[in-house]
Amino acid sequence: MAKQEELVQGGKPSEMEKIKKESNYLRGTIAEGLEDRITGAISEKDNLLLKFHGSYQQDDRDLRNERRRQKLEPAYSFMIRVRVPGGVLTPQQWLEMDAIGQNYGGNTMRLTTRQTIQFHGIIKSNLKKTMQDINKAVMTSIAACGDVNRNVMCNPNPYQSAVHAEVMEWTQKINDHLLPRTKAYHEIWLDHEKVVDSRDDEPIYGEVYLPRKFKIGVAVPPTNDVDVFSQDLGLIAILEDGKLAGFNISVGGGMGMTHGDDTTYPQIGRVIGYSPLDKIIEVCENIVKIQRDFGNRSDRKHARFKYTIDSRGLDWVTNELNERLGWKLEEAREYHFDHNGDRLGWLENDGKWHFTMFIQSGRIKDVEGYELMTGLREIAKVHKGDFRVTGNQNVIIANVSAKEKAKINELIKKYGLTDGKHYTALKQNSMSCVAFPTCGLAMAESERYLPSLLDKLEVILEETGLREEEIVIRMTGCPNGCARPALAEIGFIGKAPGKYNLYLGGGFAGERLNKLYKENIGEEEILDTLRPIFESYAKERQENEHFGDYVIRAGIVKKVENGMDFHS
Ligand code: SRM
Ligand code: SF4
Numbered sequence: 001m002a003k004q005e006e007l008v009q010g011g012k013p014s015e016m017e018k019i020k021k022e023s024n025y026l027r028g029t030i031a032e033g034l035e036d037r038i039t040g041a042i043s044e045k046d047n048l049l050l051k052f053h054g055s056y057q058q059d060d061r062d063l064r065n066e067r068r069r070q071k072l073e074p075a076y077s078f079m080i081r082v083r084v085p086g087g088v089l090t091p092q093q094w095l096e097m098d099a100i101g102q103n104y105g106g107n108t109m110r111l112t113t114r115q116t117i118q119f120h121g122i123i124k125s126n127l128k129k130t131m132q133d134i135n136k137a138v139m140t141s142i143a144a145c146g147d148v149n150r151n152v153m154c155n156p157n158p159y160q161s162a163v164h165a166e167v168m169e170w171t172q173k174i175n176d177h178l179l180p181r182t183k184a185y186h187e188i189w190l191d192h193e194k195v196v197d198s199r200d201d202e203p204i205y206g207e208v209y210l211p212r213k214f215k216i217g218v219a220v221p222p223t224n225d226v227d228v229f230s231q232d233l234g235l236i237a238i239l240e241d242g243k244l245a246g247f248n249i250s251v252g253g254g255m256g257m258t259h260g261d262d263t264t265y266p267q268i269g270r271v272i273g274y275s276p277l278d279k280i281i282e283v284c285e286n287i288v289k290i291q292r293d294f295g296n297r298s299d300r301k302h303a304r305f306k307y308t309i310d311s312r313g314l315d316w317v318t319n320e321l322n323e324r325l326g327w328k329l330e331e332a333r334e335y336h337f338d339h340n341g342d343r344l345g346w347l348e349n350d351g352k353w354h355f356t357m358f359i360q361s362g363r364i365k366d367v368e369g370y371e372l373m374t375g376l377r378e379i380a381k382v383h384k385g386d387f388r389v390t391g392n393q394n395v396i397i398a399n400v401s402a403k404e405k406a407k408i409n410e411l412i413k414k415y416g417l418t419d420g421k422h423y424t425a426l427k428q429n430s431m432s433c434v435a436f437p438t439c440g441l442a443m444a445e446s447e448r449y450l451p452s453l454l455d456k457l458e459v460i461l462e463e464t465g466l467r468e469e470e471i472v473i474r475m476t477g478c479p480n481g482c483a484r485p486a487l488a489e490i491g492f493i494g495k496a497p498g499k500y501n502l503y504l505g506g507g508f509a510g511e512r513l514n515k516l517y518k519e520n521i522g523e524e525e526i527l528d529t530l531r532p533i534f535e536s537y538a539k540e541r542q543e544n545e546h547f548g549d550y551v552i553r554a555g556i557v558k559k560v561e562n563g564m565d566f567h568s
Contacts, residue, residue, distance in 0.1 A: 011298045019045050020147070020208045025182035025200040026052045034188075040076035040124050052148060052209070053185055054141025055080045055127065058120070062437040078122045079438060081144035082134055085175040086154030086168045086218075087115030087389035088398075089139070091380040094387045096137035098377050101364070104130045107373065111362035113431060113483055114215070115226075115389040116144060116151045120438045131189035142185045147210040149178035149288060153217035153226040155237075156388035156396055158347045158354030163220060166244045167237050170277070171218050174235075174284050178216075180205060204285060204292075211295030212303035214288060215254075217391070218247070222338035226391045227510045229253045229269040230484050232305040233287050238274065238333045246276040248332045249283060251317060252309035255481030257566075258301060259495060266486035267306040267563030268513055272318045273329025286324045290317065310564060340487070340510035341429045341472060342392045345419035346405075352385070353400040355408065358420025361432045361447040362393030375415025382407055393431055424458045425470040431484070435477025435494065442477035444494025450475045453523065460531050464538040471547045472508060475500070486513050486566070489548035490530070495520050502526060504533075505557040508546035513566060515557040 019028075028049040033042035042050065047057045059074035067074055082097065089097070097117050101109035104126045105119035112118055122130050134141055144151060154171035157164040182200040186192035202209070217226035220237040228234035234250035253269030275283045294312070296303045309317050322328045344356045359372070366373045376395070380387070385399025400408050411417075420428045433439070435446035454473075461467055474488035485491035487510045491503035499520045506514035518529055537550050545553070552559045560566055 013297050014300055017208055017297050019048055023049050026184040031188045034128060052143060052146030054144035058438045058440055060437050078127050080119045080122060080130055080141050082117045082139050082141050083144045083151045084116050084389055085152050086171040087156055089387050091383040093137045093139060094380040100130055100133050108365035111359060111389045111393050111395060113391060113393060114151050115153050115391055128189055135190055143180050147212055148180055149214045149216060153391055155220045155223050155226055156390050157220050157223060158396055158398060159349045161350045161352060163244060167218055167220055173281060177281050178288060210292050211297045212300060214291060221335045224337040224340040224510045225342060227340055227484050227487055229510060230255055230487055231269060234269045236335050244277060246274055247280055248274050248335060252306040254304045254306040255484050255486050257479045259479050262567040264301055265563045265566040266481060266513055270314055271332045272314060274332050275329055286321055290320050337509035337511060339508060342390050342394050344428060345421055353405050355397040357395050358418055358428060359394050360451060371415050375417045379408060379411050424461050424467050426461055426473055427454050429470055429472045430454055432475040433477055433482035441480060443496055444477045444500060446475045446477040456527055460534055464534045466534055466538055488514060498522050504551045506548050508548055513560040513563060515560050517557050
């Protein structure tokens, strides 16, 4: 195998490659920077390395101009992302996360589209304490961000408990196997003693880690709530006689792009074969290593696995994988996905009950008249099963015994918590990314705006008789695609304050990308554009025809078969 340095694609390594190489396995000068009390920030280089530790330096964008006017440094604070493999955490862990939110994170926490938990607004002097509290909860933020494998997603699947347990076990194994091995995290945050002159061993990543982030998600058909085709590596569980037998392997999905740069595009993962269960760790490791060795290390905009694959071809990646494995992937098995949304409300399986709660945009906090954070805390105090964060930013109170159900239900009622079933099916299937005020890349509002847009769209849906029609709608504040908008039947991607590109025609089961329909439009035009389309859908749709399929059949947008045609 050629050395990583010889395989640098596209020329000179980027500045980030240098920073990683010189970081001594992700240490940089983070520890020293934390001690500096003169500023609420850390150095630019350390900020890039901090991501590998699961944290980002941010500043409150609502306050930027005012602070500048007052000649103050921006209102710096930190976001921490806690890994939650498969989204599963114990009630005790939920309580500890809740306490962190109360103590350091402005009385809120955020469930994410990758089943993790984020805290925002943590000031520098609290960063280490927060990391330590996360560790006390037997959780970690290592590699929740950065050029490494991220939190591994897994379908939380409340209606197939036995299979879920099995699939979850493999999710955890894959997650753990691909964690970085550097001791930097423990030294910096947990005060573990530094071993002088020791070189950490990173057998999978090497000292420059991956060219870019890498994402793995595991889906159990017919549910695709992890959006398996948006993942760099998607695993589709194949069952035989009701037991997990192995996984189909999908490669090269990804959502991010840059406005105005057609060489960047969202892409859909493609299935290249099947691996038996006992070989899956080996398959995952080798796919990660292919990306490590062949991913573009000079241009970060083209560094994701999807570009590695698209520039060399699917046959190339399959052959490269087979060669490294020393055996061949088997032919992909049949599978079928029905939907990528959550099944809200109570559900019983194998004698256990599961309540999927609707959480708008994953935001957990108390507001006047809706004590969501408190309600979930009170549930966690008595709940004996587990909590599961879904890939749709909702939470499942899972594994409730028949005996305990009444108690949980009482709390649900007491705090007015909701399964969202009184909302339109469109709202139930909505997601939005964080965007303002914390996200440094946001061009438009998302989490703070989508609810009010939905309220207006719901009026049209009521009028057109589409209240019960499940339509997947997603919004992001920029084209990075954190709420996977390119897979939505209706997708909004922010361009500027109050302006969005509107995309239509994604597949209801997350199997197809959507297509640009209108560019740079504001609320009035959004409503004026969607109303006649909803009206004609209501009149002309065929039996069980989803909105995304309809807009293609009606010729409103063209079908996108491959991300490389996304802009054409
Ligand atoms: Fe994301 C960057 C939030 C899921 C694609 N994402 C960011 C940052 C860290 C902004 C930054 O770099 O400064 C955002 C922090 C905002 C904040 O204030 O919290 C951010 N991403 C999120 C979350 C919290 C959105 C949410 O509302 O839930 C999600 C956290 C997931 C997690 O727990 O790991 C989140 N991000 C995603 C997803 C969806 C997924 O992974 O399933 C995507 C699209 C899939 C993909 O990666 O292709 C996604 N985020 C990006 C990108 C574009 C990557 C690219 O290939 O171009 C960026 C920007 C970057 O990496 O340069 C980004
Ligand atoms: Fe920020 Fe853009 Fe991601 Fe939204 S999509 S959280 S605006 S990076």
